[in-house]
Amino acid sequence: MKILVTGEAKATHPKSGEAKATHPKSYKELITFVEDRAGHDRRYAIDATKLETQLGWKADEDFDSGIVKSAEWYLKKYKA
Numbered sequence: 253m254k255i256l257v258t259g260e261a262k263a264t265h266p267k268s269g270e271a272k273a274t275h276p277k278s279y280k281e282l283i284t285f286v287e288d289r290a291g292h293d294r295r296y297a298i299d300a301t302k303l304e305t306q307l308g309w310k311a312d313e314d315f316d317s318g319i320v321k322s323a324e325w326y327l328k329k330y331k332a
Contacts, residue, residue, distance in 0.1 A: 279330065 303309040313321065 294301065300309070
């Protein structure tokens with residue numbers, strides 16, 4: 253099972269009729285569980301071999317440390 257995080261909730265301002273983003277009671281309300289799509293995730297993988305061998309580039313973060321830092325940043329920013 254995979255997790256899909258959906259976008260912001262929208263509401264219309266009662267006086268102006270202008271659409272404004274609203275925050276749900278909990279960010280957990282933005283998570284929708286979806287079934288795995290076999291084989292689809294492989295096409296999003298990046299092979300950085302050419303970048304590393306020919307250009308000398310190296311990522312500052314690996315996935316594990318990067319995802320933790322990203323989650324911590326969002327939790328701090330939105331005080332969740």
